Amino acid sequence: MELKKITENTYYIPGPTNLGLFVEDKKVILIDSGNDESTGRKIFRLLEEKGWELAKIINTHSNADHIGGNAYLQKKTGCAILSTALESIFIKEPSLEPFLLWGASPFKALRNKFLQAQPSIVTDIIEEEGIIKDTPLQAFPLEGHFIQMIGVKTPDEVYFIADSLFSPEIISKYGLTVKSDIEKTLNTYTFLGNLSAKLFVPSHAHPAEDITGLIEVNRNQVEQDNQKILNYCRKPVSRERILQLLVNDYQIPLSSVQFVLTHITVSAHLSYLYDRQLIKPIFDEGKMLWTNNDKIGL
Ligand SMILES: [Zn+2]
Known part of the structure; x- marks a missing residue:
């Protein structure tokens, strides 16, 4: 697990799901917690090595690859977990994700770590837009992928944009990437196209200063x-x-x-x-x- 510094306070950890860190006075706000308990363990060790303390996890949304480390990290550190209201329901009851996808009680093959993480306790519900309580971070809505997904902006202009955009490699492998609402997805592309940032960090694509091309690839795919x-x-x-x-x-x-x-x-x-x-x-x-x-x- 490698920690990449973006700015004075902001870092990311590249992986199957890119994770964000905002660090102030050795206190860490983690943006998403990765695929599973093993990712949680690696994050815990990494923070220990740095002498940092995990204060909060902000989950951009409740998909298993974004909340998989929650349970382990919360057990080890007692950290707060923040999410939007609708996503919090799935974080507390992760069995709802395969339930929703299948449309009924899911069979065993759907109740694995790819769709169903361990439950964890959401301590704070956050609005999808505006300053995130007791942090210098700002939430912004990224609708269309799941139910109430958000992105997170740091004061040093780094935008963590969750699953709003996927890499060209993922798009060419799967053709269609997960979307729950096409109109909202298209609106999100327009919204992202109007932003400028020091760096954009998507969860499943390389971080980039300019995401114009990436937005076009994603939009063309939808069309x-x-x-x-x-x-x-x-x-x-x-x-x-x-x-x-x-x-x-x-x-x-x-x-x-x-x-x-x-x-x-x-x-x-x-x-x-x-x-x-x-x-x-x-x-x-x-x-x-x-x-x-x-x-x-x-
Ligand atoms: Zn994801």
Whole structure:
């Protein structure tokens, strides 16, 4: 585990999920806690070596790869854990994440550390916008990926932007990255495009001073996925058939976990296209099928 200094007080730890640290008077505010207990242990050791004390963890959102170290670190240090109200429900009850993704009580293969972290106690609920209580940090909303995700801005103009943008490598591997709301995702891209920062630190892409190109890659992907789904809907197709066509098109390696993560994104696109009256569901012989609006005479 490597600590990278960005500014006087701000650091990040590169990894499968990039983590942020804001350090003042040897007290650390950690932004997200990584994938699992083992990441939590490594963070704990790193802070011990530096002689720093973990004061707070701010979780940008409740996905398992962002809260995985919470339980261990809170047990070892008694640190505070801060999140927005809706995300806090999932941090306290992480079994809700696979429940939400599957739409019912999940089978065993979905109750693993990739989707379900250990529970931890959220001590403080924070607003999605404004100064984060008792810190010099500022929260800003990053809607569209999960339910109430935030980014965190430090006083030295470093923006931790969570899962609002994914690296080109991840996008080309999975075709579609997890989204729960397409309109909000697009609004978030516009919002990010208007920011300037000393450094942007996405959780799953390289930190960069300029994210214009990264925003375009992400936005193009959303538009391409909308277009693909619209094309599939020229004939009435089921949600599962759309998922199959995308999986084959992008050659997404499928597993139970990857299925539900792809599924939520397909569902988000269907909601978006339906709300724009571009597609419509029809019910045929016990199937719910999606079709272009022009094909049904509207
Ligand atoms: Zn993530």
